[in-house]
Amino acid sequence: MDQFLSEKMSRIDSSPIRKAFELAATLKNPINLSIGQPHFPCPENILDAMDKAARDGKTSYTLSAGIPILREAIAEKYRSFNKISNAEPKNVLITSGVSSALLLLFNAFLDPADTCLIISPYFLMYPSMIRFNGGNVITLDENFSESDLEELKNKKIKFIIYSSPSNPSGKILTLNQLKALANFAENSGAIIISDEIYELFDYDNNFLSIGSFYDKVITLSGFSKSYNMTGLRLASILAPESIITALTTLQQYTIVCAPSVVQYAGLEALKTDMTSYIYDYREKRDFVFDSLKEKYTLTKSQGAFYYFLKIPGNDEEFIKKAILEHSLILVPGYIFHPTHNYVRISFATEWDQLKAGVSALLRMV
Amino acid sequence: MDQFLSEKMSRIDSSPIRKAFELAATLKNPINLSIGQPHFPCPENILDAMDKAARDGKTSYTLSAGIPILREAIAEKYRSFNKISNAEPKNVLITSGVSSALLLLFNAFLDPADTCLIISPYFLMYPSMIRFNGGNVITLDENFSESDLEELKNKKIKFIIYSSPSNPSGKILTLNQLKALANFAENSGAIIISDEIYELFDYDNNFLSIGSFYDKVITLSGFSKSYNMTGLRLASILAPESIITALTTLQQYTIVCAPSVVQYAGLEALKTDMTSYIYDYREKRDFVFDSLKEKYTLTKSQGAFYYFLKIPGNDEEFIKKAILEHSLILVPGYIFHPTHNYVRISFATEWDQLKAGVSALLRMV
Numbered sequence: 268m269d270q271f272l273s274e275k276m277s278r279i280d281s282s283p284i285r286k287a288f289e290l291a292a293t294l295k296n297p298i299n300l301s302i303g304q305p306h307f308p309c310p311e312n313i314l315d316a317m318d319k320a321a322r323d324g325k326t327s328y329t330l331s332a333g334i335p336i337l338r339e340a341i342a343e344k345y346r347s348f349n350k351i352s353n354a355e356p357k358n359v360l361i362t363s364g365v366s367s368a369l370l371l372l373f374n375a376f377l378d379p380a381d382t383c384l385i386i387s388p389y390f391l392m393y394p395s396m397i398r399f400n401g402g403n404v405i406t407l408d409e410n411f412s413e414s415d416l417e418e419l420k421n422k423k424i425k426f427i428i429y430s431s432p433s434n435p436s437g438k439i440l441t442l443n444q445l446k447a448l449a450n451f452a453e454n455s456g457a458i459i460i461s462d463e464i465y466e467l468f469d470y471d472n473n474f475l476s477i478g479s480f481y482d483k484v485i486t487l488s489g490f491s492k493s494y495n496m497t498g499l500r501l502a503s504i505l506a507p508e509s510i511i512t513a514l515t516t517l518q519q520y521t522i523v524c525a526p527s528v529v530q531y532a533g534l535e536a537l538k539t540d541m542t543s544y545i546y547d548y549r550e551k552r553d554f555v556f557d558s559l560k561e562k563y564t565l566t567k568s569q570g571a572f573y574y575f576l577k578i579p580g581n582d583e584e585f586i587k588k589a590i591l592e593h594s595l596i597l598v599p600g601y602i603f604h605p606t607h608n609y610v611r612i613s614f615a616t617e618w619d620q621l622k623a624g625v626s627a628l629l630r631m632v
Numbered sequence: 633m634d635q636f637l638s639e640k641m642s643r644i645d646s647s648p649i650r651k652a653f654e655l656a657a658t659l660k661n662p663i664n665l666s667i668g669q670p671h672f673p674c675p676e677n678i679l680d681a682m683d684k685a686a687r688d689g690k691t692s693y694t695l696s697a698g699i700p701i702l703r704e705a706i707a708e709k710y711r712s713f714n715k716i717s718n719a720e721p722k723n724v725l726i727t728s729g730v731s732s733a734l735l736l737l738f739n740a741f742l743d744p745a746d747t748c749l750i751i752s753p754y755f756l757m758y759p760s761m762i763r764f765n766g767g768n769v770i771t772l773d774e775n776f777s778e779s780d781l782e783e784l785k786n787k788k789i790k791f792i793i794y795s796s797p798s799n800p801s802g803k804i805l806t807l808n809q810l811k812a813l814a815n816f817a818e819n820s821g822a823i824i825i826s827d828e829i830y831e832l833f834d835y836d837n838n839f840l841s842i843g844s845f846y847d848k849v850i851t852l853s854g855f856s857k858s859y860n861m862t863g864l865r866l867a868s869i870l871a872p873e874s875i876i877t878a879l880t881t882l883q884q885y886t887i888v889c890a891p892s893v894v895q896y897a898g899l900e901a902l903k904t905d906m907t908s909y910i911y912d913y914r915e916k917r918d919f920v921f922d923s924l925k926e927k928y929t930l931t932k933s934q935g936a937f938y939y940f941l942k943i944p945g946n947d948e949e950f951i952k953k954a955i956l957e958h959s960l961i962l963v964p965g966y967i968f969h970p971t972h973n974y975v976r977i978s979f980a981t982e983w984d985q986l987k988a989g990v991s992a993l994l995r996m997v
Contacts (some may be wrong), residue, residue, distance in 0.1 A: 271823065272878055274634050279885055309691040317893075318683040326674040328862045363728060363865070370886045374764075378638045395885050398788025399739075425636070458636065497693045500728070500865075511970070513637055520644055520760050521735045522728070526891045527863025528682075599811070 278398045286434045300612045300624040301596040303434065304497040307544050313494060313535045320531035329524045331363025332515045333503075338528050340537050341488075341503045341569040349466070349476035351486070351505065360511050361533075362495065362518060363500040363525045365464050365594060366392055369516045371504075371521070372426075372460065372485065373400040382422060386411070386429035388575055388603035393428050406605075409438045413447040415531045424457040428521055432465040432474060432570025435603045437552075439473040449481035464489040465571040467541055470549040473569050476507065485510060492571075494536045499529045508563055520522070548572050551614040551621055558625045562632050572615040575600065582607045593627035613618070643763045659959055665977045665989040666961040666971070668799065669862040670937070672909050678859055678900045685896035694889045697880045698726025698868075702895050705902050706853075706868045714841035716851070716870065725876050725897075727883060728865040728890045730829050730854045731757060736869075736879045736886070737791075737825065737850065740766040747787060751776070751794035753801055753940055753968035755827065758793050771970075774803045778812040789822040790934075797830040797839060797935025800916075800968045800976040804838040804934040814846035829854040829867070830936040832906055835914040838934050843870065850875060859901045864894045913937050916979040916986055923990045927997050937980040940965065944997060947972045958992035 323611065332338065332517050338356040345354035369392055373537075375384075379401030385393050387406040396405045407415060409429070427448060431440040440448075452459050461477050461484055478484045489502040502525075504514060518524070555574055556567045564577045578585050582599040589595040600609025612628075614621055697703065703721040710719035727733050734757055742748075745764030750758050752771040759769045770787065772780060776795070792813060796805040805813075817824050826842050826849055843849045852868040867890075869879060883889070920939055921932045929942045943950050947964040954960040954975075965974025977993075979986055 271875075274740055276740055276878060276882070279881060286681065291930075298848050304692055308689055309686070314683070314686045314691075317686060318679070321674070321679045321682060324673055326861055326863050327669055357905055363891075366886060366888050370665050374638065375634050377640055392885055399885070425919075496691055498889065500888070500891050513641060516644060517641070520757055520764070521731060523731050523865070524863065526728075526865050526894065529891065 275399050275401070279395050291403055294590070294596070296594060298593065298595045298620055298624045298627060300614070300621070301598045302613055302615065304503045304615065305492060305495045305544070306616045307547075309495045309499075310539050310541075312449055312539060313496070313532050316535035317430070317528050317532035320528040325527050327527065327530060328576050329527045331519045331524055332511070332526055333525060334527075334530045337361055337534050341505075344537055345476075345478070345486070345488075345505050349463070349486070350479040351476055352479075353482065354478075354505055355457065358505050358511055360504045360506075360514050360518065361525045361530060362502055362504060363522050364491060365462060365487050365502045367386065367500070367522050368487050368502055368504050369393070369396050371517050373397060374521075375513050376458075377402045381425040382421065383426040383428060384422075384424050384457070386427075386433075386440070387427075387602070388433070388609070389435050390430050391602045409433060409436060411439070411444065411447075411521050413443070413450075413620070416447050417453045419451070420455065424455055427452060427457050427600065428460040428462065429572075430462040430464065432468055433573075434465065434571050435573050435598070435600070436566075436575040437568025437571050437573050438537050438566075439469065439475075441473075441476055442539075445475060446480075449477060452483060454482070460483045461485070462487045464492055466491040467545060468548060468572055469570045470545070470552055471569055482507070490536050493541060494539065496529070496532070496536070498571060499526065499532065501525055501529045501533050521577050548614065552616075554621065555612065555625060559628060562629055572613055574612045574614070575603070576610050576612055576628075577608055578610055582610055585610055585631070589627065589631065593631070595624055595627045633865060640764050643978045644760050659955070659961070661959060663958065663960045663985055663989045663992060665979070665981065665986070666963045667978055667980065669707045669728050669980065670857060670860045670909070672860055673910075674860045674864075674879070675901075676905050677904060678861070682893045682897035683711070683899035685893040690892050690896060692892065694895060696884045697781075697890055698724070698890060699892075699895045702726055702899050705899055706870075709902055710841075710843070710851070710853075710870050714828070714851070715844040717844075718839055718847065719870055722873050723870050723876055725869045725871075725879050725883065727867055727869060728855060728887050728897060730827060730852050730867045731841045732865070732887050733852050733867050734758070734761050735870050738762060738767070738881050739886075740878050741823075742767045742790065746790040748791040748793060749784065749787075749789050749822070751792075751798075751805070753798070753965070753974070754793075755767065755795050755799045756967045774798060774805070776812075778808070778815075781812050784816070785817045785820065789820055791825055792822050793815060793825040793827065795827040795829065795936075797833055798938075799830065799936050800938050800963070800965070801931075801940040802933025802936050802938050803931075804834065806838075807840055810840060810842045811845075814842060817846070817848060824849045825852065826850070826854045829857055832858040832910060833913060833937055834935045835917055836934055844952065846874070850892050855901050856897050858906060861894070861897070861901070864891065864897065866890055866894045866898050871893070913979065916983075919986065920977065920979050920990060924993060927994055937978055939977045939979070940968070941976050941977055941993075942973055943975055947975055949976055950996070954992065954996065958996070960989055960992045
């Protein structure tokens with residue numbers, strides 16, 4: 268029945284990240300540095316809140332935009348943590364993970380042939396979902412300066428999208444870069460989508476929400492990475508009210524609502540201190556840098572829990588060698604970037620795994 | 633920022649069902665016969681299973697197609713309950729509610745200008761999502777005969793979609809009707825989407841899965857209605873393997889996976905006997921029919937938990953009068969059907985509510 272596939276299905280392919288994930292399941296004792304989620308457990312108080320909601324009968328549909336008490340708490344989080352002073356509950360839509368947020372956004376706002384600017388290297392879902400919805404993609408390196416943006420000023424750009432802290436590089440965009448993006452957006456009419464799902468993983472206090480000084484922004488935040496709730500599917504979108512209204516309408520016809528009991532878990536998550544986990548990841552971030560810097564050319568990761576590592580030779584061959592000779596699972600760089608000279612390492616794992624992985628990487632060059 | 637909306641957003645509007653739901657929240661003591669979900673609680677053993685999964689650390693991403701043990705259990709349910717003898721785990725995709733299943737299907741298989749046949753009256757999401765994805769809609773009354781289908785044989789139809797038991801009418805398609813649809817599909821190349829989310833609500837043992845005798849079918853089943861898990865977002869799709877493969881790829885880029893802990897809850901749900909609840913709804917189904925039949929023209933509902941009631945005059949005026957004069961909340965028929973002579977009544981409620989609602993309806997004519 269393949270002949271029934273829509274034309275746009277030819278624009279996406281099975282996620283190579285997921286392939287690595289599934290490959291991991293087939294190796295006996297793999298060293299797995301490929302996983303894009305924390306290794307620590309979801310804190311018990313969050314699970315308690317989820318269970319309490321279920322026992323209280325909160326298993327029915329919620330309002331499409333989310334339960335009012337969580338929209339309120341998230342708005343407060345945007346004001347206090349992200350310094351977005353005008354964030355109100357009416358500016359918040361609760362949805363089922365950042366990937367669902369992207370689905371809503373690109374369906375609600377993208378027309379065929381619209382162009383989107385993606386800061387590169389990028390989360391692989393951005394170009395896939397943009398192309399799936401008929402849009403075009405141009406990219407700009409994450410180390411861009413204001414003058415690089417100047418060269419794009421004659422392009423008609425609908426969205427500018429990035430993750431900061433970045434998956435896959437750990438780069439956090441600087442204040443000057445964010446200001447340049449805001450200026451460019453203001454002058455061109457482009458809308459900025461700032462994916463801040465890794466906001467808590469900020470090791471040197473560099474992270475800044477662009478929404479704290481510019482307001483034509485759609486900010487995406489998740490609970491998945493911060494609290495190891497990746498499988499529970501909860502995220503939020505902060506945007507001007509007219510955008511939230513449109514996205515809520517589309518959510519009614521697609522996602523319907525984020526999982527009800529998980530919304531109550533999210534309320535508890537916002538009260539949970541994750542500092543000790545972040546400290547652990549900072550140590551791991553330092554360890555990887557200090558261990559690899561002699562043998563690899565690499566920039567110190569500032570956030571998230573990744574390194575985007577330049578390697579000698581081709582990424583797919585490197586990945587294959589890592590698996591076959593070292594039982595080491597990595598993610599090839601080409602899915603984040605249109606070249607073949609990088610691999611992504613995740614340091615969101617136990618020390619013994621990380622040390623074994625780093626040791627294998629040192630033996631590989 | 634409304635000028636940024638995609639063209640296709642003009643094809644959907646805020647769900648009137650949801651509006652009724654939100655209006656209900658504003659009345660002081662409404663009699664609410666508008667809600668499309670069961671009034672009974674989700675059974676405790678299902679909540680126990682969900683909590684146990686959370687405590688066991690199952691808060692991370694699952695495989696995109698769903699946890700293997702649930703795919704296996706659902707395949708077994710399709711074989712034993714639905715009598716679909718060739719149902720295997722590879723034919724099952726677990727997703728986040730039937731609405732997400734529709735999202736995946738219409739994105740993966742619908743090209744602009746494709747035509748879909750909807751059995752009418754219909755669940756309002758079908759035409760909305762088909763049109764959103766660029767498709768055209770034709771309808772056929774649920775009391776169709778083989779000769780009615782004959783008249784459509786020169787139309788090129790991609791999908792035939794219906795819910796049986798039906799939301800909003802409670803109609804269950806007969807074996808002869810299903811056979812006629814299968815013949816039509818076989819001859820025309822159309823694919824049948826059989827939405828069986830109300831399969832458990834079958835009061836006179838009339839329900840039959842078309843997949844039990846015809847195999848080019850996509851069967852949709854949910855946990856929402858059967859176990860009051862509407863807010864937990866869990867459903868399954870049964871289809872030929874090539875279709876499941878395509879839908880799984882698209883799910884990776886959109887939904888990612890159904891909520892992890894809810895998948896474990898689903899496993900327990902399949903072992904849970906809901907007979908006593910179904911008996912309760914059968915009594916209520918009978919009560920509504922016996923009470924209203926003298927004053928209204930109505931067909932006895934066979935399944936789901938609705939009546940599609942023919943009313944004198946216009947549905948929107950009737951609805952307004954019901955709210956203002958009787959604090960009674962109903963759903964206008966026009967959202968299920970292109971006429972204005974019906975309202976939908978849900979009998980999924982407590983006896984006192986149902987009796988008060990029926991009493992108000994008797995006073996209204």
